[in-house]
Amino acid sequence: MSITLYGIAASRASRCLWALEETGLPYQHVKTVMRKDTGxxxxxxxxxxxxxxxxxxxxxxxxESLAINSYIxxxxxxxxxxxxxxxxxxLMQWSLWVMTEAEKALLDAMFHTLGIMGREKDVDKVAEAVSILERPFKVLNLELEKKNWLVGDRFSIIDLNVASVLSWAKTARLDLSxxxxxxRWLTACLGRPAFGRVREMQKAG
Ligand SMILES: N[C@@H](CCC(=O)N[C@@H](CS)C(=O)NCC(=O)O)C(=O)O
Incomplete structure (x- = not known):
């Protein structure tokens, strides 16, 4: 019996597709669309x-995308x-952290930068989201000061879970300078071939 993953790549399912692509586990992808097939x-x-x-x-x-990734x-x-x-x-700590400290503000920044998902383009709302992100970003930046990966000397599901949420900072074109x-860390994570394959799935729809 192989794994079935429900959810289009242009959604939080991208996190799980990325994890599956990293593992090479066989899986079936059912392209369930939010607000259409989900009801x-x-x-x-x-x-x-x-x-x-x-x-x-x-x-x-x-x-729950990040719990699914723990299972994968x-x-x-x-x-x-x-x-x-x-x-x-x-893994639990960083997954809960990124979900509670950063996900909503990143989503707001992305939606209001691009004017998608029923939101208007709005520079003030983007600026508000960016100011909320300052605290968690300082924490993550400090954590990564003397290491390449969040835990241990290797890319792991911990990096994947955090980077998959942080990838929205790139989509929202936030200035991370x-x-x-x-x-540096996000570029390394998002440069992985498995994430590239998910990007291709997003383009293909
Ligand atoms: N915390 C959940 C959030 C899942 C979620 O909100 N998914 C959105 C798509 S990204 C969805 O299915 N929305 C459909 C709806 O709200 O009706 C997770 O990370 O899996």
């Missing part, structure tokens, strides 16, 4: 939240996965 009775049976992404792997049904990394093992309980806790360590 159907068939889809609500898979995820009563009516949101993407969702992962199904035999009896396992999971929602553990299933694949190797360098992507946490190697011990400290790294598992660090005040945070050079984030810029």
């Amino acid at each position: 159907t009775p068939e889809f609500l049976k898979v995820n009563p939240n009516g949101r993407i992404p969702v992962l199904v792997d035999g009896e396992v049904v999971m929602f 990394a553990s299933k694949a093992g190797g360098d992507l996965a946490p190697k011990n309980s400290v790294e598992s806790a660090a 005040a945070f050079p360590n984030i810029e």
Whole structure:
């Protein structure tokens, strides 16, 4: 039984597609579109939240993109996965951190820069989001001062989870020059071939 991932690449499902592409695990991609397919009775049976992404792997049904990624990394093992309980806790810490401290402001910055998802282009709202992001960005920039990756001496699911959310800073064309360590680390993460394949999926629709 192989993995099925529901959700188009131009959504938070991109995070899970990136993780799957890193692992090489076989998977089926069902291009469920938000606000269209997510409300159907068939889809609500898979995820009563009516949101993407969702992962199904035999009896396992999971929602929440960054938790799904924890499952994918553990299933694949190797360098992507946490190697011990400290790294598992660090995965939880950084995933919760990026979701609670940065995701909403990044989304606001992206929507109001591009004028998409029902939002107007609005420089004031972008500036407001950027000021909210200053605190978490300072934290991440400091964390990355003396290391290439967030935990251990390798790219792992911890980097992937944080970078997949931070990738919106690039889409929103935010100026990261005040945070050079984030810029360097994010460029390395988003330069990975697996992320490039997800970008191609986004372009293809
Ligand atoms: N915290 C959830 C958020 C999922 C989410 O909001 N997904 C959006 C697409 S990016 C969605 O499915 N929206 C459909 C809707 O709100 O009806 C996660 O990270 O998986």
